[in-house]
Amino acid sequence: MDNMYWPVYKNIEREFLKIAEYINICDEQLKVYSFHIADLIIRCAIEIEAISKELYKRLGGNMNPVDENGKTRDLYFDTDCLGLLEEKWGISKKKVKVSALEVFLTREENIILTPLKKSNKRGSSGSQWKKAYQALKHDRRNSLKCATIENLISSMAALFILNLYYKDETSDLGRLYMNDRTFDSRAGSDIFNAYVVSATTLRMELEMDDLNIINIDEEKRKESIFIIKYTDSTYREMHRAFCLDYYETKSNFDKSEVIQKYVAEHPESKEKSMNEICIEAGGHELLCNIFVNRHSLNSKNYRTEVIVNKNEDIYQKLKYID
Template sequence: MPILNLYWPVYKNLEKEFLKLANYIHFSDDQLGTYSMYIADLIVRCSVEIESLSKELYCMLGGNMSPTDSEGNNRDLYFDTDCLDLLEQTWILSKKQIAVSAINFYFVDEKNTILTPLHKAHKRGTSGSKWKQAYQAVKHDRRNSLKKASIENLLHALGALYILNLYSRDERTDIGRVYLNDHNFDSRVGSEIFSAHYCRATGLSMRPNMNDNCISPALGDELEKSIYVIKYDDKSFREMHKNFCLDNQITIERFGKSAEIKKFLAEHPEYIGKSINEICMAAGGTNLLTRIFCFQHTMQEKGARMEAMLNKHSGIYPELFPLEDTKIE
């Protein structure tokens, strides 16, 4: 269940104030070190929201809300080494990428346009992320730490808050039908500064047994970077699997009854045990292949829908098994 939407309006206000800065400061690579008391205030406000939201997400994941020290005494719950650490273990937030896509930000260097703002955010002290070090510094000693209140640290703090807000919202967004659909996923997801990295899991190698291993090509590192995954919704996935299995049954029956195939295998026993595709191509080429393989059910698929699913590393598609006793229509 998503958290009650208390944090998103606050995030949007912080984003609006950051965008106002761009009216007075040219946001480019060489201006990232620019600092001020106003920026320090925004960093503190961003970080306070991160503290609070990370604790709510931690609670949602079943984190221990009454931690104890090494001697068994109750201690404070830490937003970084407790809360963000659990979020990191569960969702790999340190690798989640966002792009800076605001039209009035003029960053060119990729390290300033592609961010991983929660990298090392679950660590403390000098091992932690730069924006978190800046937060602690300006909170406790603003006068002597003001240079850390920079545009760069604010950008990363706001990016971290953006990602946490996305993880507190609904997990799935309907994109629409695949057939004759002109809708695309808006990766900004309501932001005027950032876009969330996403990957596509719509390439499928259809088999009687289906699971995430059937995604082709495999997502690999892209999955770890992605905040969202574009996929078929579960209902469509099941329907696609059913249609494949029905067509596969017909294909197997045609293959078994084919006189050409029987004659070929009798003359070439070395092909026994090879795939239907290999045998058809060897026995009669593309012409035989098109006569054996059936796509009548698959070709009727016009209701399949896609969705954007929040990437919580808990699996993309349900596991499906071969159909049993299915009547071929």
């Protein structure tokens, strides 16, 4: 999707990096403030307001909210729009890492950011950068100390994340067996890296869904903005190949006189897997003779992709193939 907000965000990035040419941006300098930084924070927040309202509309949010008296009121970018994004996508947990070479931060709390945490709250409960924005908007001179590098970085990080959701791009990473590409988690930024989680280790079964993803940490999944996964067509092809291999394996298993004799002599083995029975009945040689994986091995067009994490199912539910 064409993103008219992205060039504006990149201009703010460039101005921030220009500041870094004159100020050594390190942990001890995060409280440095200025009128120029105040201007950049306000510009960030204006963009956040606009993009959050568009995302709210895209999600089917009520564009004509009413107050407690039933009268139409203004649409609020924080409690209404960011509130819905939090409900649908869990944006308060999404993380970015400050990775610009021009920035010399060392403390983890300054490097790893969750800039949209509490962004849908108002008043003293809101995020620090949003409180700074409100103060600067209403009384810039007396609130200038809020215009810090720290608040600017946080507001840019928030805008960066919202831009990624607005673009909503899917990136093809290419064929798995010849893939020499890695996903660039900067996603076009010169300052931040987005958190990414991989969902490409699967436990293959006759029936498949997200429960078949192995080694995916649920907390990291909630924190990630991007997910690396198999394409839908690859996922279906992997499942089809597994099912065909399974049916041939099951046929070999049922026809094996060695296995049938063993099962007859060891009725308790019926509770065990085909793999376990093969090993017990004839060792690895029998296992290799029974098990089939030629369909899975012959597939060479498996592809992976990167999608934006919207807290939705990664993979569709698949039933066994007859």
